[in-house]
Amino acid sequence: ETQTARDSAFAAGQPLGLGRAALPEEISAWNLDVSPDGTGLPDGSGDVMTGEGIYLEQCAACHGDFAEGLDNWPSLSGGEGTLDRDDPEKTIGSFWPHLSTVWDYVHRSMPFGNAQVLTADDTYAITAYLLYSNGLVEDDFVLSRDNFAEVRLPNADGFIEDDRAETEYPAFSTEPCMESCKDSVEITMHASVLDVTPGNEGDATGDAPVEAALD
Amino acid sequence: ETQTARDSAFAAGQPLGLGRAALPEEISAWNLDVSPDGTGLPDGSGDVMTGEGIYLEQCAACHGDFAEGLDNWPSLSGGEGTLDRDDPEKTIGSFWPHLSTVWDYVHRSMPFGNAQVLTADDTYAITAYLLYSNGLVEDDFVLSRDNFAEVRLPNADGFIEDDRAETEYPAFSTEPCMESCKDSVEITMHASVLDVTPGNEGDATGDAPVEAALD
Amino acid sequence: SVALPAAASMARGQGTPDPLITEVQDWARYSGDGVDATPYGLPIQFESDVIRRNVSWLTADTISSINFTPIHQLDGTITPAGCAFERHHSGAIELAKPDYRLMVNGLVDRELVFTYADLERFPRRQGVYFCECAANTGMEWAGAQLNGSQFTHGMIHNMEYVGVPLKTLLAEAGVKPEGRWIYVEGADASSNGRSIPLEKAMDDVMVAFKANGEALRKEHGYPARLVVPGWEGNLWVKWLRRIEVTAGPVESREETSKYTDTLANGVSRKWTWVMDAKSVVTAPSPQVGITHGPGPLVITGLAWSGRGTITRVDVSVDGGRNWTTARLAQPGVPMAMTRFYLDHLWDGEEMLLQSRAVDETGYVQPTKNALREIRGENSIYHNNGIQTWWIKKDGSAENVEVS
Amino acid sequence: SVALPAAASMARGQGTPDPLITEVQDWARYSGDGVDATPYGLPIQFESDVIRRNVSWLTADTISSINFTPIHQLDGTITPAGCAFERHHSGAIELAKPDYRLMVNGLVDRELVFTYADLERFPRRQGVYFCECAANTGMEWAGAQLNGSQFTHGMIHNMEYVGVPLKTLLAEAGVKPEGRWIYVEGADASSNGRSIPLEKAMDDVMVAFKANGEALRKEHGYPARLVVPGWEGNLWVKWLRRIEVTAGPVESREETSKYTDTLANGVSRKWTWVMDAKSVVTAPSPQVGITHGPGPLVITGLAWSGRGTITRVDVSVDGGRNWTTARLAQPGVPMAMTRFYLDHLWDGEEMLLQSRAVDETGYVQPTKNALREIRGENSIYHNNGIQTWWIKKDGSAENVEVS
Ligand code: HEC
Ligand code: HEC
Ligand SMILES: [Ca+2]
Ligand SMILES: [Ca+2]
Ligand SMILES: [Ca+2]
Ligand SMILES: [Ca+2]
Ligand SMILES: [Ca+2]
Ligand SMILES: [Ca+2]
Ligand SMILES: [Co+2]
Ligand SMILES: [Co+2]
Structure with a gap:
């Protein structure tokens, strides 16, 4: 009876029988993500020169012929040794820890405006070319699932897990000062983009981009 | 010093000195409401016949020549003795407790679509006509502030103050039944306006108005 | 792994792959709207039926009139x-x-x-x-x-x-x-x-x-x-x-x-200012029938009281014979709406759906007949009686009253 | 009757009657819109500046980009x-x-x-x-x-x-x-x-x-x-x-x-998921100057923490030398915005306005410099440092940093 059924199904966190089984073809169509250990990589392969061809046709208009970036579009190569400087240049070569991320992102998200259409071979080839343009492989390099794990990106060890709990929370959890907390207060910096307050057109057109944090 | 001023002004509920004095002319312009004891009535007067003239010109198109109502527009006369029947007809004569309400409402809210333009004399005259059309005065009646308090509307005693606290809350505040609360349940009534679910035009056009509660 | 209810195996029967999944859809390939497209946005076109509606015969014209919130299509408590x-x-x-x-x-x-x-x-x-x-x-x-x-x-x-x-x-x-x-x-x-x-x-x-x-x-x-x-x-x-x-x-x-x-x-x-405790099942209801057949069904609605917080809402699927206390989505807020849910396994039979609000004063939302016994039928205002929806086997619903 | 602050007698000086009061305005005479005018409504035309805005130089184009909530013009906690x-x-x-x-x-x-x-x-x-x-x-x-x-x-x-x-x-x-x-x-x-x-x-x-x-x-x-x-x-x-x-x-x-x-x-x-406690004075602020001169001023803003409820917000008008605990409009809600108010009598002098949130873990929103000492200037994300607005004598405001 209804009451009993409800008790058993809702109360115990049992499955309710909603939805349907995902079919293998459906799972393959969407389960495309690739993990650092190569899980998710499909069959196929591609070499630097083939990659260069596809890249020049499909990518260079935004990212530059040698993946060096163009205007405000992201640069994908260069920037080595800038991470501990002001305004680091973060590229595949200088910053990205895993090659899987390149393969996965290019395969699923690029080219921008016409995504999710690159074949596995295309993607292996482009990825090989991006390694090449970052000076990480020679021009005869061929990438496939088999040698994928051998490629190590320069900044692979450049990441630590969130350590705010140790490095910040204790320091920022003391009783705050309420009175006469400083002897004097001076203005040390003024807003560098003063004319940001826009009209009604919904676009705050300021001066030069001082820090374009979102690229 | 700021802190002290804030303490005294905000903490003690003292006036903050915001706003400005309302000028006498401004108060007269807006302080137009009239209370049951006649407070708020201005100088002036008007008779039934003058009132009929204005009424026919400015009101009759909606409320009917003799204030009997028209189509879906409110009736202002008639309905005597219907309050304890099904679908009472509530008019000035049958329902309203105070003449002040007629004067005030007509003066400030009518004619519908061109309000707040009737003079005091106009309003005395229309009110006199509405009393007449409700059979409450003769056709030579003249209304002014002086005789206003003498007019008693038939349903003046027909109202009691909200008594739910005594008549309903005790009865409706007992522990409710949860199980086997009735032997059987039958449907006793079906929705009388079934085709109310509208299309996308934003107007639920049903059949005949069975109960037009909002007029 | 656990045994599934009967409905599950049916619903999960193998079929042909869904092209909405196996084929790259336009929205997964091309770009959508940029961040300058709608400085102040409106609901998506598919929700164009979620609107205020008026009932033309209620009043002589629309200038002194009312329209109605589409509560049957909303959820949560905030009204947009x-x-x-x-x-x-x-x-x-x-x-x-x-x-x-x-x-x-x-x-x-x-x-x-x-x-x-x-x-x-x-x-x-x-x-x-x-x-x-x-x-x-x-x-x-x-x-x-x-x-x-x-x-x-x-x-x-x-x-x-x-x-x-x-x-x-x-x-x-x-x-x-x-x-x-x-x-x-x-x-x-x-x-x-x-x-x-x-x-x-x-x-x-x-x-x-x-x-x-x-x-x-x-x-x-x-x-x-x-x-x-x-x-x-x-x-x-x-x-x-x-x-x-x-x-x-x-x-x-x-x-x-x-x-x-x-x-x-x-x-x-006169001077009946306060709004007494009241509730209504917003869905399923006549404008929102059940389209999915027997099995899990979310019964939901709103409760409120002008005299304080809603402390409890009971729901009946059999016209008030038996009641189950519903789940309040969040603790009641004084003089604000409270959302309630009853997670129900519908057997596909007719239901007479009701909800009954209780507020912090202990006031229990009365039946319409209990109100009529005290007030008659001409009160116009303050009808906070229990509402009944007759849910039919096909999932459609009608406004009814019950004994 | 009580004595008024100095500003009051000035503001209440007698003038000529205001025609907006003494003359019957069109809206007090003719009809407005009926209930079928806007089945789904938008803000009134006078609020057309309360919109999301983007900053075109931030990104290469508007398709992969961001726009900003007009928090300086909103109040309460719900974002429309x-x-x-x-x-x-x-x-x-x-x-x-x-x-x-x-x-x-x-x-x-x-x-x-x-x-x-x-x-x-x-x-x-x-x-x-x-x-x-x-x-x-x-x-x-x-x-x-x-x-x-x-x-x-x-x-x-x-x-x-x-x-x-x-x-x-x-x-x-x-x-x-x-x-x-x-x-x-x-x-x-x-x-x-x-x-x-x-x-x-x-x-x-x-x-x-x-x-x-x-x-x-x-x-x-x-x-x-x-x-x-x-x-x-x-x-x-x-x-x-x-x-x-x-x-x-x-x-x-x-x-x-x-x-x-x-x-x-x-x-x-990596994996810096949680958003630490943060607050900002939304008004007055550079887009919302003070137009009314000295006297009562509502200082208001928003506070939030990804680690639970906001328990307290302090406000400083002197760049962090002295702090006053602001009034929370309602008790904090876990991982939701909290509105704060400081009712201030402005003396017309410059202010360096700051707010500082405290959450249920005891975490106190740090200064921007305290964050920089630990992280440097290239973190891009998670900048929850204390914001300073420099309010000038004319009521206009600017984004500044202070010692
Ligand atoms: C029309 C311009 C355009 C074209 C063409 C284009 N991209 Fe991109 N690319 C972008 C933009 C914009 C982003 C950033 C997207 C975002 O942040 O959401 C991006 C991001 C990337 C990134 C990540 C950069 C980073 O630092 O995170 C890679 C890698 C990349 N593109 C590779 C490619 C490749 C390979 C192709 C061709 C197959 C390509 N792009 C074609 C515009 C383009
Ligand atoms: C264009 C139609 C129209 C005209 C003209 C008009 N009225 Fe009305 N009248 C209405 C409507 C509609 C209402 C109900 C308004 C509401 O409920 O908000 C109303 C309400 C009233 C009421 C209250 C009825 C009740 O039962 O509460 C009175 C009294 C009244 N009108 C008198 C007048 C007088 C006197 C005039 C002329 C000076 C006048 N009306 C002109 C449409 C009209
Ligand atoms: Ca996967
Ligand atoms: Ca860059
Ligand atoms: Ca920099
Ligand atoms: Ca008055
Ligand atoms: Ca009527
Ligand atoms: Ca009836
Ligand atoms: Co009432
Ligand atoms: Co993060």
């Missing part, structure tokens, strides 16, 4: 301003902030005029409150009539208000000892006015200028309206222009000819 | 959907409910596909949560840059969500013991994906389909998005199409190339 019901007596007026004046006069030490800018300088407060028209469900007094929760219960909305406590403005003017009531009035041509006892005015009433974060909408009283928590919507004067402190009530048209409740014996209650 | 900020990586897509599919795959007992209708059959829950982009205030790392709280702090909104707990959907599929993470992905062309530890997924994450009562707006992920209370907005995947249970994180582009925080030594923090 865009589809929150409207009631006007002379239409929604357009009153710019620079043209706004608020007068406080009468039995005060200082008769004052405030500009809109002045209002923004007083200490503010914030609260979520329901605003229910006293006539909500009024068409149902004589029996089931309108076929949908939007129409039977949609003269209500629930928004987060910000404004100045009325007591702050009254303190600014200084209420004289003889002041016992206030009279509040709008700037529109109906000059809609009501009397409120000073005690309520000094309690929780506020002059609000924001609702759901932004400026009040035009149709809800821009730039400032009264918020009278728990009390009938007619008191929530829009385009508020004047507050007079008086010795007695003005007994204006909206508190004599209207918003009084005529009992069976012809005597009428 | 119409002006709640947007962040897209491939534009806002139009995905109809009948075309919607949600796949759960990976380390589960049953790999499943749900339709939108299926989602509506699971038990729902409701909650108000803030959604803050990790890059909010990111342009201010190297120093005061943008002149307005909309631009410095407007990558945030706060809405009431309704949806299905993610744990319910995961229970439906049955998580295998090896499952330790989930990977979530959207249906748009960016296929925006993030990894989330299973513990969080089984805690308070939900698949939401309503925000502020109504269906999610297109630009906020219609028909379904992830809500990840207290955690950075990039995880709140819109147009959610797939949830995979995995053994480890995918380390996708959005969690390696982006949304990692580079410290001064070049090492970058």
